[in-house]
Amino acid sequence: MSVNSTLTEPLSPTGQRTPAALPRLLVGVPPHGALSLQEHTAIHGPLPATGGRGGRRTRERAALLVDEIERSGLLGHGGAAFPTATKMRAVAGARRRSIVVVNAAEGEPASSKDRTLLQTLPHLVLDGAILAAEAVGADEVIVCVCESAEEAVENVARAIEERARASERSPSLHLKTVAGHYVAGQESALVNYLNGGPAKPTFTPPMPFAQGVRRRPTLINNVETLAHVALIARHGAAWFRQLGTPSQPGSALVTLSGPLVHPGVYEIEHGASLSSLIQAAGGATARTHGALLGGYAGSWVAGELLNGVALSNEHLAAHGACLGAGVVLLLSEHACPVTETARVARWLAGQSTRQCGPCVHGLDALATKVEEIASGIAQANVGQRIERLSSLTARRGACRHPDGAVNLILSALETFEGEFAEHARHGPCDRCALPPELPMPRWPVSQETARGKLAAR
Amino acid sequence: MSHHARVNPIACEAHGMCAELLPERIALDEWGYPIVDGTPLEARLVEHAIRAARACPTFALLVERDRAPTPPRARRGERRR
Numbered sequence: 001m002s003v004n005s006t007l008t009e010p011l012s013p014t015g016q017r018t019p020a021a022l023p024r025l026l027v028g029v030p031p032h033g034a035l036s037l038q039e040h041t042a043i044h045g046p047l048p049a050t051g052g053r054g055g056r057r058t059r060e061r062a063a064l065l066v067d068e069i070e071r072s073g074l075l076g077h078g079g080a081a082f083p084t085a086t087k088m089r090a091v092a093g094a095r096r097r098s099i100v101v102v103n104a105a106e107g108e109p110a111s112s113k114d115r116t117l118l119q120t121l122p123h124l125v126l127d128g129a130i131l132a133a134e135a136v137g138a139d140e141v142i143v144c145v146c147e148s149a150e151e152a153v154e155n156v157a158r159a160i161e162e163r164a165r166a167s168e169r170s171p172s173l174h175l176k177t178v179a180g181h182y183v184a185g186q187e188s189a190l191v192n193y194l195n196g197g198p199a200k201p202t203f204t205p206p207m208p209f210a211q212g213v214r215r216r217p218t219l220i221n222n223v224e225t226l227a228h229v230a231l232i233a234r235h236g237a238a239w240f241r242q243l244g245t246p247s248q249p250g251s252a253l254v255t256l257s258g259p260l261v262h263p264g265v266y267e268i269e270h271g272a273s274l275s276s277l278i279q280a281a282g283g284a285t286a287r288t289h290g291a292l293l294g295g296y297a298g299s300w301v302a303g304e305l306l307n308g309v310a311l312s313n314e315h316l317a318a319h320g321a322c323l324g325a326g327v328v329l330l331l332s333e334h335a336c337p338v339t340e341t342a343r344v345a346r347w348l349a350g351q352s353t354r355q356c357g358p359c360v361h362g363l364d365a366l367a368t369k370v371e372e373i374a375s376g377i378a379q380a381n382v383g384q385r386i387e388r389l390s391s392l393t394a395r396r397g398a399c400r401h402p403d404g405a406v407n408l409i410l411s412a413l414e415t416f417e418g419e420f421a422e423h424a425r426h427g428p429c430d431r432c433a434l435p436p437e438l439p440m441p442r443w444p445v446s447q448e449t450a451r452g453k454l455a456a457r
Numbered sequence: 458m459s460h461h462a463r464v465n466p467i468a469c470e471a472h473g474m475c476a477e478l479l480p481e482r483i484a485l486d487e488w489g490y491p492i493v494d495g496t497p498l499e500a501r502l503v504e505h506a507i508r509a510a511r512a513c514p515t516f517a518l519l520v521e522r523d524r525a526p527t528p529p530r531a532r533r534g535e536r537r538r
Contacts, residue, residue: 355467359466397466
């Protein structure tokens with residue numbers, strides 16, 4: 001997948017050119033490998049001062065950074081769009097020495113923006129992590145990268161070594177590979193894993209901000225969120241707000257895939273139109289059934305509506321969708337949306353960590369019902385049955401996995417209503433036998449304590 | 458100070474004791490897992506809820522005190538009764 005940093009024309013909702021143009025994060029992306037510390041510093045300048053460790057003045061200055069982040073309105077880029085400053089304050093307010101976890105587990109099969117960012121611009125992320133650590137009074141940063149993202153793991157390891165050699169001020173930086181399955185990046189699963197357990201969600205409270213890694217207050221931020229922190233610390237909140245919408249300021253990385261000339265990772269302004277993004281990717285190579293937005297916990301938007309879609313949560317809420325982890329996946333009209341949904345439903349059921357009964361039984365039963373529709377053997381009341389199963393499954397797990405899976409299934413049933421009715425009546429269509437378009441990696445959810453290795457210190 | 462019932466879905470193994478002992482607030486789904494009404498318990502139900510929580514073989518039923526928003530540190534030790 002290619003990295004595209006060529007959206008130099010800012011895609012503002014009003015169509016005006018703004019001074020703080022794109023790209024912001026994806027500046028100087030090298031064609032191969034990662035930007036070195038020296039190259040990174042030449043582009044962005046040195047790490048701005050928040051003031052090292054300890055002492056009252058340091059804490060005051062660190063609090064200033066959190067204030068600035070609050071004014072910037074930065075929301076988390078891992079999927080939940082939670083205000084970053086609120087999270088930081090919760091950790092900073094704790095009495096014990098805290099830990100910062102950089103989350104690049106990226107369990108979304110249709111997302112590659114996190115690994116792309118780490119692989120090409122590791123120092124921008126490390127800058128953000130160090131600043132966040134200083135802001136919340138942490139002396140340790142753990143970068144968690146999905147083990148399947150080998151190049152990202154390598155480049156981060158090298159970047160951490162570079163930092164150590166440059167003897168810049170720094171909390172201790174560690175790299176940890178994380179098992180790649182869908183919910184491995186869920187906050188409590190990540191904490192559980194870093195504490196020596198399996199990468200499975202735990203019952204909360206305690207929330208990680210109160211008691212996380214080694215029982216210490218733990219700030220867990222997505223890699224892209226921290227890259228934005230690195231820029232906000234340098235340029236300020238007002239600069240950050242020059243792009244985006246009032247409720248969702250700034251830019252975002254999106255992973256654009258589907259029938260396009262140049263699928264890849266793009267940086268967009270929040271509120272940019274989907275059609276401008278598709279245009280930037282060289283246009284579509286086929287007509288589409290619709291777009292999956294947010295990821296496998298997200299929602300479909302039908303093809304005929306795509307022209308009017310703006311990529312901000314405020315606008316997408318009208319379509320029952322959100323930007324989530326920045327996934328935009330176009331489903332070509334050559335694919336069968338019913339069979340694709342049946343496959344994803346089964347895949348998501350398989351990604352349950354099998355801890356909570358309603359998730360284990362509910363997702364399995366839902367996948368079976370969707371499969372029955374796809375093969376034309378469903379009973380007449382299948383719609384009611386799916387509704388009942390959905391209410392028995394959603395919001396009854398320790399994590400949000402069952403909620404997300406139910407959301408995707410219901411959204412597909414609504415968006416592709418005609419196709420589902422057709423399959424229920426007449427059975428499989430010609431396109432049902434085609435290979436899947438939606439990515440479904442083989443990620444066994446390890447039932448024992450699979451441990452990652454400590455790759456660098 | 459009001460109380461509410463909550464289930465730890467990871468610990469729960471669908472023994473179904475809770476629905477026997479607190480039918481006013483707990484029903485079982487088709488797989489035997491409890492569907493808990495988590496609204497505040499009336500005073501007369503609190504004792505029954507605590508008895509149901511103690512009877513759970515996996516200690517998956519919790520009777521929690523509704524808390525006013527407090528800083529995280531102040532929350533310790535109020536989770537289970």
